[in-house]
Structures are given as structure tokens and as C-alpha cells.
Amino acid sequence: MLKKKFNVILAFAIINILFNQLTIYSQDTTKLSNLINIALEKNYQIRIIKNEQLKSQNNNTIGNAGFLPTLDANFGQEYDQINSNQELYSGDVRSTPNANNNATNASINLNWTIFDGFQMFAQKSKFADFEQLGAVNTRYYIEQTVSDLAKAYYQLINEINKLETFNQSKSISYDRYKLEEKKMQIGSANLFQLQQAQLDYLNDSSIVIQQSNLVNQLQIQLNQVINQKIESQIIPENSIMLLNLAKYDSLKNNTFKYNSNLNMTQIQELIATSNIRIQESRFYPEVSLVGGYSFLNQNNSSGLLKTNKTYGFNYGFNIRFNLFNGTKDRIQLQNLKIDQQSAQLQTQQTQQTIEAGLYTNFITYQSMMEEYHLQEENIRIAQSNMDLAQRQYELGEINGFDFRQTQLIYIQAETKLLDLRYLLKSLEINILQISGTLLNNLL
Numbered sequence: 001m002l003k004k005k006f007n008v009i010l011a012f013a014i015i016n017i018l019f020n021q022l023t024i025y026s027q028d029t030t031k032l033s034n035l036i037n038i039a040l041e042k043n044y045q046i047r048i049i050k051n052e053q054l055k056s057q058n059n060n061t062i063g064n065a066g067f068l069p070t071l072d073a074n075f076g077q078e079y080d081q082i083n084s085n086q087e088l089y090s091g092d093v094r095s096t097p098n099a100n101n102n103a104t105n106a107s108i109n110l111n112w113t114i115f116d117g118f119q120m121f122a123q124k125s126k127f128a129d130f131e132q133l134g135a136v137n138t139r140y141y142i143e144q145t146v147s148d149l150a151k152a153y154y155q156l157i158n159e160i161n162k163l164e165t166f167n168q169s170k171s172i173s174y175d176r177y178k179l180e181e182k183k184m185q186i187g188s189a190n191l192f193q194l195q196q197a198q199l200d201y202l203n204d205s206s207i208v209i210q211q212s213n214l215v216n217q218l219q220i221q222l223n224q225v226i227n228q229k230i231e232s233q234i235i236p237e238n239s240i241m242l243l244n245l246a247k248y249d250s251l252k253n254n255t256f257k258y259n260s261n262l263n264m265t266q267i268q269e270l271i272a273t274s275n276i277r278i279q280e281s282r283f284y285p286e287v288s289l290v291g292g293y294s295f296l297n298q299n300n301s302s303g304l305l306k307t308n309k310t311y312g313f314n315y316g317f318n319i320r321f322n323l324f325n326g327t328k329d330r331i332q333l334q335n336l337k338i339d340q341q342s343a344q345l346q347t348q349q350t351q352q353t354i355e356a357g358l359y360t361n362f363i364t365y366q367s368m369m370e371e372y373h374l375q376e377e378n379i380r381i382a383q384s385n386m387d388l389a390q391r392q393y394e395l396g397e398i399n400g401f402d403f404r405q406t407q408l409i410y411i412q413a414e415t416k417l418l419d420l421r422y423l424l425k426s427l428e429i430n431i432l433q434i435s436g437t438l439l440n441n442l443l
Contacts (some may be wrong), residue, residue, distance in 0.1 A: 009420055059129055065124035078103045105296045140264065146439060149225050153222065154429075170208050176393070201267045293311075372420045
């Protein structure tokens with residue numbers, strides 16, 4: 001039963017390896033920058049956010065802020081059918097049944113506010129701040145998407161490298177199994193050693209299958225982010241390259257300049273100031289210029305006038321000044337000043353939180369880099385021990401159990417080194433995102 005199970009798993013593993021190798025060699029390597037460009041073009045959330053940004057751009061006009069006049073045109077046509085019966089003081093009686101009257105009127109009216117307490121200037125400034133806020137909000141979502149995409153991409157590289165390590169371990173276990181099989185044939189090994197080698201190979205084959213499934217799942221996740229066919233194959237680069245991060249002071253300066261979250265709170269501060277200026281404009285008079293042209297033509301079958309036609313221009317100005325509204329404007333102004341203080345406090349809190357996050361990631365990166373260098377030395381020793389154990393096992397100087405322990409130690413050291421490198425890259429992405437320089441380094 002064990003022999004049959006072994007043959008089935010062996011055949012499946014060989015087919016799986018051949019399929020993966022054919023897939024890899026039949027496609028070009030996909031760079032992270034290519035995936036980012038696809039995501040920027042096709043990702044649904046980014047496209048929605050860009051549409052919101054376009055709306056804020058459309059709103060930022062002098063007409064929307066109130067600088068331009070309004071011009072209205074009116075036209076009306078009215079028909080009346082009335083019965084008229086009039087008795088005059090002279091004793092005469094005038095009776096007009098089913099009298100038809102009609103009137104045509106048209107007008108063009110202009111209204112131009114030339115002074116509103118500087119509200120239009122504050123409103124234009126507010127629209128400009130909203131446009132800038134829309135741009136920063138778009139950049140925030142792009143950076144977040146790029147960060148998630150980059151981490152998934154490098155995780156895919158890491159898991160593929162681990163898959164290669166597991167395949168290497170499986171190959172070693174297969175060679176061991178075949179050696180035990182030959183020893184069994186010539187009588188220098190026992191059934192227990194052969195079956196133990198067979199079980200170790202089966203276990204390694206199972207790990208390879210599980211790891212292959214994980215690689216496929218990561219490819220599906222990447223395809224979802226960039227909005228392409230789920231079954232599309234993504235062949236990443238074969239290694240993770242670490243960057244030389246700038247010094248902490250330089251990263252901190254960039255954070256205070258370019259961090260999206262901090263920029264958004266700073267813009268909210270500006271909007272709060274514009275709201276105060278808009279409210280303060282209510283304490284000033286409003287001056288408007290008015291003008292227009294009107295036309296009226298009436299035709300009557302009854303009444304004193306048979307026809308009536310008037311037309312001409314009109315012009316003038318209006319001044320409106322609110323003298324008292326129950327102190328509502330003053331209360332609203334006080335509340336807006338409180339909102340401005342809250343916006344300032346929010347900016348300070350955001351700056352503190354972001355700085356703490358940057359420093360935490362930076363010192364973690366430094367300590368993990370030291371651990372990574374130690375692990376590089378560890379893997380060098382583990383590789384040397386693995387080579388030595390393999391020679392000793394082939395010569396019969398150590399048994400299969402001791403060889404297996406050495407093999408497992410080497411695999412654990414190799415996978416730990418790969419995981420540390422991926423974690424360093426993830427921290428690197430976090431630091432670049434916090435400092436607002438992620439896109440510059442990845443595109």
C-alpha cells in the first residue's frame with residue numbers, strides 16, 4: 001500500500017515540476033513596474049478615486065466661486081378667453097362675449113455681485129484646496145495600492161524561491177531513497193531504513209505540492225489587484241533586491257514634506273481657514289449691479305386698451321446688509337474657529353503618529369538587517385554541514401536519521417533567510433510609503 005501511494009505521489013510531483021518549468025520558460029519575466037502601470041490604469045478603486053479628483057477640478061472655477069455675473073432670459077405667451085360685461089356711469093352698457101386677449105413678454109436680466117465681503121475670494125481658495133485635496137487623496141490610494149501590490153509581488157518571489165528550496169530538498173530525499181533501495185538490493189540496508197527514506201521523500205513531495213498551491217494563490221491575488229484575467233500567469237523576477245535606504249533624518253524630512261496623510265490634514269487646515277473667511281464675509285454689505293431688457297406686447301378684444309406695447313432697458317444697483325439675525329452668524333463664526341483649532345490639533349497628532357511609525361519601522365529594519373547578516377553566516381555553515389553529511393551518508397559513516405536532521409536544519413536555515421529578506425523588503429516598502437517616496441523608487 002505504501003509503495004503504491006509512493007508511486008502516485010512521485011508521478012504527480014514530476015508532472016507538477018515539469019508543468020511549472022514549462023510555464024516559467026515559456027513566458028517572459030514580469031517586472032514590478034509593469035504590474036504597477038497596469039494597476040494604475042485598470043484598478044477599479046483607483047479609477048473611482050480619479051473620477052472624484054476630476055469633480056474637484058471641475059468645481060475650481062471663478063464662476064463657481066461667484067466672480068462672474070448671472071444672466072437669465074425669460075419668455076412667456078399668454079392667451080385668455082373671457083366674457084366681459086361693463087356698465088358705465090353714462091348709462092352705456094358694453095358687453096363682449098368670448099373676448100380673446102393675448103400677451104407676449106420677454107426679458108433678459110443681469111445680476112453681478114461686485115462685493116460680498118471677499119467671500120468669492122475665500123470660496124475660490126477653498127475650491128483650490130479641495131482640488132489639491134483630491135489630488136493628494138488620489139496619490140494616497142495609489143501609494144496604498146502600489147504598496148499592497150509590491151508586497152504581494154515580493155511575497156510571490158519569496159514563495160517561489162522557497163519552492164525551489166523545497167524541490168531541492170525533495171531531490172535530495174529522492175536520491176537518498178534510491179540509495180537505500182540499492183543498499184536493500186545488495187543486502188547492506190534493512191527495510192526500516194528504506195521505508196524511512198521513502199516516507200521522508202513523500203513528506204517533501206507533499207510540501208512541494210502545498211507550496212505550489214500557495215504560489216498559484218498569490219498569482220490570483222496579483223491578478224485581482226491589477227484587474228486582469230485570474231488565470232493569467234505572472235512570472236516575477238527571481239530575487240528580491242534590497243535598496244540602500246537614506247539616513248533617518250533625510251527620511252524624516254521627506255515624511256514631513258510628502259506624506260499623503262499629513263498633506264491631507266494640512267489641506268484640511270487650509271479649508272478650515274477658508275470657512276472662517278467665508279463666514280466673516282456675512283458681516284459686510286453685499287453690493288450687486290443689476291440690469292436688463294424687457295419687452296411686452298398685449299392685444300385685447302375688450303377693456304380700455306386695445307393694444308399695449310412696452311420695451312426698454314433697466315439698470316441700477318442693490319445693497320443688502322443684514323443688521324441682526326439673532327447672533328446666528330457670530331455663533332457660526334465661533335464654531336468655525338473651534339473647527340480650525342481642531343484641524344490644527346489633528347495635523348499635530350497625525351505628524352506625531354507618522355513620525356512614530358517611521359521611527360519604529362526604521363529601527364526594526366536596522367535590527368532585522370543585523371539578524372539577516374547573521375543568518376547569511378548561518379546558511380553558509382548549514383550548507384557546508386549539508387554537503388559534509390551527504391558525503392558521509394553516501395560513504396555509510398552516518399545513518400539516514402542523522403542525515404535527515406542535517407537536511408532539515410539546512411532547509412529551515414534557507415527558508416528563514418528567504419523570509420527575513422522578504423520581511424526586510426516589506427519594511428522597506430513601509431518606510432518609503434511613510435516618507436512619500438514609494439512611487440519614485442518603484443516606478
